[in-house]
Structures are given as C-alpha cells and as structure tokens.
Amino acid sequence: MKSRSVRIRRFKNALALICSLVAALIGLVFLIWILIEVILRGAACINWAFFTQLPVPPGEEGGGLANAMLGTVIITVVATVLGVPLGILAGTYLSEFGRNRFGDTIRFLSNIFVSAPSIVIGVFVYAILVVPLGGFSGLAGGVSLAIIMLPVVTRTTEEMLRLVPNSVREAALALGAPYWHVVWQVVYRSARAGMLTGIILAIARVSGETAPLLFTALNSPYWPEGLMEPMANLTVTIFNYAMSPYDDWQVKAWGASLLIMVAVLAMNIIARVFVHRMGK
C-alpha cells in the first residue's frame, strides 16, 4: 500500500497538470475564436470591388479600399527604404566594432526602444514633421514606421552577424582583405538568410501598426496623390470604420482586418521558411 505522502504528491501533480492543460485550452480557445471570427466576418466582404475601387460614402452599395491598400504599401516601402539600411549599419557596428561602452549603451537602449509605445513615436513625428511641413503626410507616416523598424532591424542584424564564426573573418583577413571588405563580401554573405528574415519580420511588424499613423499619415478617401499629402492606409481605415455607426463601414473594417492579418502571418511564415533553409 502506498504511503499517504506519495498520494498527496501524486494528487498535487495531477492538479497542477490539469491546471496547465486548462490554461493551454483557454488560451487556445480564445485565439482560435479570434482567428475564426476575423476569417468569417472578413471573407464576407472580400470581392473584386474591395480590391479595385475607392471607398463610397456610408449607405451606398459597393466600393472598396483599393486606395488604402496602395497607401499601406507605399508607407511601408518608405519605412523600409529609410529604416532597413540604417538598421543594418547600426547592427553591423554593434556586431563588428561595438564591444565597448558606447556599443553596450546602444544595445541597451535599442532593446528598450524595440518595445517603446508606438503611439508616442507618432506624437514625436507629428512634432518634427507634421507641424513644420504644415500638414499630415504619407512621408510622416513612413518616417514614424521607419523609427519603429530601426531598433528591430539593428538587433536582429547584430544577432545574425554574431552567428558568423570569427574563424571566417580571420581567414578573410589573413588573405589580406581590409576589414570593410571582409564584412561586405564575407560576413554579410554568410548571414544573408538570417538578415533577410529579420527584415521581413520587421516589415511584418510595422505593416500592422496603427497608432503611429493616426497623427502622421492620417487617412484619406482618395487615391494617394503624393508623399506630402495625407495618405489612405488600411489600419487607420479599420479604426475609423470600426468606430463609425454605419454597418457597411464596419463590414469593410472586418475585410481590411482579414487582409492585414493574412499579410502579416504570410510574412512571418515566409521568414520562418528562410530560417529553416538556413538551418540546413
């Protein structure tokens, strides 16, 4: 016969494991609920017009969010063009030269910067770009997303460059190559897949951002007319439409949510495939 203490221990163990199972199930149920809700409600309004037409006033049939899709792509491209090269350079500094106090400070602060509230970055860009330039603009939206991207790309670039063994650098240096050449031709090449993964993840992260665009790019019911004008974008459209009292606008907000969610998840999956390939 088993002693009492063993039974108590077994009971505690079973209780803890059941709690863990229940926690996992609760988490799973909520997350699946969200996914299904977005897919079902979003799919209901996806049609050809949704991708090709301009928005219509509430109450009218039809219309789409083509301008917002184009605007989101433009703003994200601007952010990528500004944020990625700077992030790669800064990450290179941290990995190749940054083993000093200056490097440590940058590393510490960019780790904090990665999780900094994005809405405050929107306020900052409003102050430095929107006010001096005299109005909301797609450019300001792109800059605010670039600021969010910068520390993300910096950190992943450093991590990926650190994975390149030092013996590779030493071998290239021993052949007489100067250091910048070693970094450019050897280190970047070895870390290419990892860096690309980091960049895709950074793009995925900012393409779903809403808060920093609220007071920078604003929104617009028209086609994007230039970087200096307010620019339509999907995320702010979701916010405005969801908060409106009109049913057909709310339905469109679901469609836009589905689009953003699918795009972000697709980018994440592509990035994962790259990591997988690199591992082989």
Add this chain to the structure above:
Amino acid sequence: MSEDSRSRRHPVWVESLFKGLTCSAGGLILLLLAVMMAVLFYDAWPSIKQFKLGFLVSTNWNPVTHQFGAFTTIVGTLVSTALAMLLAVPLAGGVALFLTELSPVFLRPIFSTAIELLAAIPSIIYGMWGLFSLAPLLADHVQPWMTEHLGFIPLFQGPPMGIGMFTAGIVLAIMILPFMASVIRDVFLMTPQVLKESAYGLGATTWEVVWQVVFPYGRRGVVGGLFLGLGRAMGETMAVTFVIGNAHELSWSLFNPANTIASTLANEFTEASDKLYLAALVELGLVLFLITFIVLGLAEWWLKHSAPREKG
C-alpha cells in the same frame, strides 16, 4: 612594394569611412531617443509650466475650461495593465508548462510556431475582436451574472455595457498571452536536461520538477520576461482604445468606461484645437514614455545581470 599596391587598391580612408558610417548609424539610435525626449519635453512645456506637478495628480480633464490633469489616465493605464497581467501571467505559465513538459513531443514545434505566429498578429485585430465579438458577449451574459453574484464587491457593480475597463483588461490579457507564453517557455527550455532527469530519477513528479528545479533555475528570466510584457502592455494603444470607452472619470467599478494614456492620445490628439490642449496631450505622451522607459529599462538591466547564471 606589395604594401604600397595594397594601400592603393584599398585606401585607409575607405576603412575609416566604413567604420564611421556604421558608428554614426548606431549613434543615430541614441540621438533619436535624446531628440525624442527633448522634443516631447519642449512641446509639453506650456502644460508643464501651467500645471506643474499638479498635472500628475489632478483628475480634472476639461478642454473647455482649459483644465488638464493626468491622474485618471495614469490610473487607467495602471489598472488595465494590472488586470491584464493578473489574467495573462497564470495562463501564460500554464501554457508554457504545457508546451515544455506535457504536450506530446511531435506536437511541440507546431504549438510553439502557432504561439509565435499569434504573437505577431497586429493589436488592431485584437481590438476589432474585442469590440464586435467579446464586448457584446460580456455585456449580455458575463457581466449581468457577475453583478448578480459578485455585486457586493464595488469592482463588479455598474451597468453591463460591455465597454469599459473590464473588457479592456481581458483583451489586453489575450493579446499579451502569446508573447508572455513564448518568453516563459524559452526560459523553461534553458534548464539543462541533466538537472531535470536527475530530479525525475529521484522520483520527483512532473510538478515537483517544474516547481523545484525548472522554475528556480529560470526565475530571474521569468521575472525579466514578465516585466517586458508589462512594458509592452502599458504602451499598447489599439487593443485598448477600441473597448475602453474613453471616459475621463475615475470609478471603482471595472464595468464603467475609463481611459488610458494611449487611448486618450489616440482619441483626442487630432481634435486638440488649442495650444494648451495639445501640450497637455504631449505631456501625457511624455509621461507614458518615461513610465515604459523605466519599466523596460529595469527589465533589460535585470535580464542582463541574470544572463550569466542562465547560461550556467
């Protein structure tokens, strides 16, 4: 001679340029943070000068009479975050335990990937779900039940509208759950297999291994990870703005509409008509930036100083 030809093909200045370029990109991050702080401070100055420290403790927020105080929004930020942590931390711990010890081995990579993908879903999606799916459900079924059975606690009194602090806390909790679960799982995975096997060998149950070996080993990492999650939750805007109701009122009831710093900024920034109003909003942003900066800074410092022990 070979020296000579080499330096002609690769002049030294290219080397310096490369180093200088990367170094200034790194410096740009420091500069950006410094400029951000300075600009926020400068733009908030009219409000700082007008209300001084009273800004932080005044509950009065009235654009018409030009009276602005941040207390309601600061409390809202802290309460919604605390509520979210209270709900998310035990769940995340359970999910991490499930992922590392319970789930069948062949399912682990699938679950882990799923959790990481869910952590990548933009917060606005959680906001949409909270507003259109969760809030009506809470209003129709959960909140009336809670008022009936737990109504003697002031926290659960009030109109069951579905929009308010309670819903915001739940949406925020669901949103940070995947992030927290994957952080805790990573820490749990750091425990050397040998330690766990020794404990199992002594006859410990799964729970005893987790509670007495895995958890003490990764405690510092778990605490750091929770603080990172806390910092993120405090600055979160969209998931909260959709469901919190944006009311500048303090209330004991979690069912009443409230606001947070981030939701106030999102709702009112483009409507701010005069200079003082805008300055007060920027000061709110500054307060949020400083609070999250301190929380995240502590988390980073803590993680950095515990790193050697974790690597063991």
